[in-house]
Amino acid sequence: MRAKKENVREVFPATIDRLIERAQDAGVTLTEAAIAAELGIPMETFNMYYQKDKAPSEVFDLMRQTYKQFIGKLYIERVVLTDEFDEPDEDGDDDDN
Secondary structure, three states, rough: OOOOOOEEEOOOHHHHHHHHHHHOOOOOOOHHHHHHHOOOOOHHHHHHHHHHHOOHHHHHHHHHHHHHHHHOOOOOOEEEEOOOOOOOOOOOOOOOO
16 A cells, blocks of 8 residues: 555546556456446445545555556546645736836
8 A cells, every 4th residue: 555645636537437448458348337346335435436536545445456457556646736826917017127
């Protein structure tokens, strides 16, 4: 298991989509229902994870273990930037001239 990074979170829908894509490239048809069943997750819960783009890290670990031949150590993550940046002046005036 990897150490958790600050401001980084795995992306559930993109991971599922990539898993299905890689399986298809290998000649295996995977559906969301089949993945949910294999992971032991009720379809309602799976859909909630997919829609809210939030799932426990254990689900990602189990997915990588169960579908090792397709996704191996793939991590699709979203980085949340917390620093604020100054917006450029909207009036268009340059103080340099």
